[in-house]
Amino acid sequence: MYEGAVQELIDELGRLPGIGPKSAQRIAFHILEADGADMRRLATAITDVKERVKFCSICGNVSESETCSICRDPRRDPSAICVVEESKDVMAVERTRAYRGRYHVLGGAINPIGGVGPEQLRIRELLNRLSDDAVTEVIIATDPNLEGEATATYLGRMLSTLGIRVTRLASGLPVGGDLEYADEVTLGRAFEGRRNL
Template structure:
């Protein structure tokens, strides 16, 4: 391959999620050809984010303070918690402007193949919140894939024994999609989650 620093950069970039060997090589050569000042800013931003950003002590979302802006917002409904896998999921839900409660970030999903079980997720912290706060509903908003479903099922079974209302985000057909391209699980969920039009 390449010598020294260039190959080291390609190798490090290749460790990032979603970056394969060819993409890593393209990014490395972009960095080589880019304005040095721009690349110093990029490097500085990476160091700064690693130094300053931490996880909210309440919900696990990313923040530069002890608690995140959502947990500090007194206008949010404290009786509802939306459970998500990652911090990026909080942003996705917030963009809808449909949820005004609080969040709990698990830090992943149950995935036995990758060695991730319930103990590796922030489930104990969720249970701690339930004993400290007056929660009327838990909305499980994990990804609609095998790991997300396993996590949702585990949480649902555990939380129902506590007498808390547990709901799951509906899933189904995307707007603008064609039925012929929908997989069986998505189409099945769309049928299960159908609602009256009258």
């Protein structure tokens, strides 16, 4: 245990996701040894992001204005909505350059153990967006884990009554992977998602 401000910094850094006690300590000492001007820029960037960034009123993505740049872009296909868990997932899909539709950020995934049910997610807002008949396909792109699968199943059942095409991102073997190292679920998904050559 360190005293005063150093321990407070280590404790606060340790509360960040993915930062354990050792990493928090390393970062704290890096901050202590770093140039003061660099650390003031870091502090300003943290303060600015908390003050200026909000969530898009349409899709829920992060934005510095009322609506995000994707929702404002008239070149985006309004007939498709890709549903993702978090804003970082929007950027992951955008990096592929394979999708030109719009997005809807749920703000998480169904996780009963963590106290997150459908009512805590932005599902009501999604249903409101689907009421104008412009959307013909909803692509569910939740994570391929227990919570993501529960969310996808819930959304699939709910949306199937609306007459809109509901699809789920394919999952299976990664490119460059070996069959012998694939777990049963991944290999099973690969068989389910097979396609003609």
